[in-house]
Amino acid sequence: MQYIGGIDIGGTKMAALIADRDGPLVRISEATVKLGTERAPAEQAMTMLKLACEKAGITLADLGAVGVSSCGPFVRNNGFIELVAPNICGGIGNRGDLLNEWQSVPLEAVLREHFSTVVIQNDCVAALAAERAFGALQNEDNCAYVTWSTGIGFGLCVDGRLLHGKNGNAGHAGHMLLTDQSQAQCGCGNFGDAESLASGRNLEAQYGRSPADLFNAVKEGDVKAHAAVVHAAKWFGRALYNVTATLDLKVFVIGGSIWHHHGDWLEPIVKEEICAHMPALTTGVQLIQPALDSHVADIGALYLVMPEAWLIYWRSQSLWQRVAEVDLA
């Protein structure tokens, strides 16, 4: 095949990409649609993919396969993957700000109306696959990709193999419960899970300021803001400790906007919390930066369906050098 498509569905933004043997060609992004019928986000992805094809001078029929990285969790309906993401579907969880009543989004069914080869993976699993193929985790058998941003998600790799689980939901460790004493509620409904204690969305809910404002206040010497962020970092570290105890991992690549902007001073706090427990498991655990940029999940989506023969070409260059990028938001 000559061209492949990629779709990256997040709770806030969606991206569509076209790539060929030498890497991505076009990237279009837009705010994720959360109104209309349950099919709306999937149809939005199709519309964006069509537009991306136009930009690349091809048609949808030229795409040999489409890879999708998406926020989860997933359920299966007649064998097809549907999204039951608390940050998109207003009919589940506790997010009163979502103005739809969707129980799920029939993602795979809609895409299969147009393509015969569709591969859908959790976005952090796809990001992990990309970091292992092209980035910071080549030759690393026991590792994870963690995003610390609006939500907290994990892609997990043990003994050299990515973990999927019964419905492709392995890695939802952001919804692991860390305390029974918290009033902080996650989008999924949980009280006291890692995401409710440390994610950007929940920092905002708890402290009444956006993460950006909160971190600005820290920079300006606001003691309360500093304490709030340190508190969140400790919970984040505790989640990483729990994953280490469960899976005996060695390296965590940490992405997402919070870490991207503040990882330099948050790292020692997170590391200390991990290493405060079970030295037999935690000694030598490493926290490292992603080698791919913030579009790592996009590369992951494409990687899911790219021919193996392309690997050598993609590895040999800066992946984004040729990309025509359009943000419709």
Add this chain to the structure above:
Amino acid sequence: MQYIGGIDIGGTKMAALIADRDGPLVRISEATVKLGTERAPAEQAMTMLKLACEKAGITLADLGAVGVSSCGPFVRNNGFIELVAPNICGGIGNRGDLLNEWQSVPLEAVLREHFSTVVIQNDCVAALAAERAFGALQNEDNCAYVTWSTGIGFGLCVDGRLLHGKNGNAGHAGHMLLTDQSQAQCGCGNFGDAESLASGRNLEAQYGRSPADLFNAVKEGDVKAHAAVVHAAKWFGRALYNVTATLDLKVFVIGGSIWHHHGDWLEPIVKEEICAHMPALTTGVQLIQPALDSHVADIGALYLVMPEAWLIYWRSQSLWQRVAEVDLA
């Protein structure tokens, strides 16, 4: 090969076994030695294995390979596995009742003085392998073996593959932290991990009675004892929920003395705690009984080194029918 040896090392008891193509022949068990040099438990295993050979009418030299299932965690020293188990090594963790100062037990090094083929796995991983080969988890791709007894341990299987991790310590989810508000301390030093909140040893430490006494009191209508056990069951369920969120598992086989004796009435409590969160991940999760008996980790130890050609014979019969069993304790 004609004969294989198996060793099962627990914090309380140790077992040595001899088996041939048709299953186990001899099983010898004894309290685990915790005095002397750091080599003592490994040398005890050798002595017991020698005795088991005598009972079987063979010598150590007749054993083609030795499989070991052992409580962990493990570390590697010059590539050889050593035990750093808090319930055996008095030099680590917080168990004041251990009268040795061991930092680790050089298990593999001692065994390799006698055998060229030695395979060592965490006991719950070995038990899981056995349940998948001969027991309740045949054809189950996303599952775990959990022991709820003196300690709490997991063997994990995702996408049809057992998980090992960087040092073979995957499955130490019993040491995952579940609350920051607990005074209950685990043998590993953690406060508020699953084992500190729900294991037999920690129930004893918290309530001043042995688990057997505590459960007897429940039967006799003691309201406080009942509340204590229900509390422990909820924490145990929460640990299972966290593992489900992390790995998207479908079936948990639960072994260990607490579940073995009281699983019938504890199951709904544990199940309710799991299913109270993230329905997309927890709906349909099953808790089932082990098909192998309480010696499942012994069978696991043997399975680690048994020739594949023996599988069909072992599957065709009741595994313990021929066994000469001796308890030296």
